[in-house]
Amino acid sequence: MSGLLRNLLALLIGLLHHNRKNADSTVxxxxxxxxxxxxxxxxxSDKYLQYAETAQLDYLLHIGQFFPVLRSGASFVNVALQVQFFRPVPLFSRVTVETRLLYTTDKCAYFAHRLFAKGTLAAEVLVKMKFKRGRATVAPAAFLAVSFAQVPEQVQRWEAALQGSQATAPAPVKKG
Structure with missing residues (x-):
């Protein structure tokens, strides 16, 4: 199923559950x-990411923040993704995605999407995302009213890996 159609279906179904959960809930x-x-x-493999993105949209609907994001002129942009595959998911399987907010900073929100098929964990997708209004970054606290006592170890490890990969990446080529 195309991502657009999947997102439209998720939007219609998600409206039935609009604003029924808190930002710290698992959706x-x-x-x-x-x-x-x-x-x-x-x-x-690319569909795991599409499922995670649609589940993120559904999460925003469930916590009642999808329409405030739209009204504010903001959108959400994925900055980094990490997928860990555990087992293949067969055709015609029912996949359940559990989405939860792991952590927020003043610029980014970190989500975990756990994909289950036949009752077994098939994959986990971690997403580092930003709310953007044009070129400006909007603080996640504007939409996700959750406070965190400390940075989860999973986020610390991932951020360290991201920083390490940026340090070893080639410098961007300047045009002109």
């Missing part, structure tokens, strides 16, 4: 793996 979204999501027999 569950369910998908069916269709032939458009699979290669020969299993879910294609």
């Amino acid at each position: 569950t979204t369910t998908f069916w793996v269709t032939p458009l999501d699979a290669g020969l027999k299993v879910l294609k």
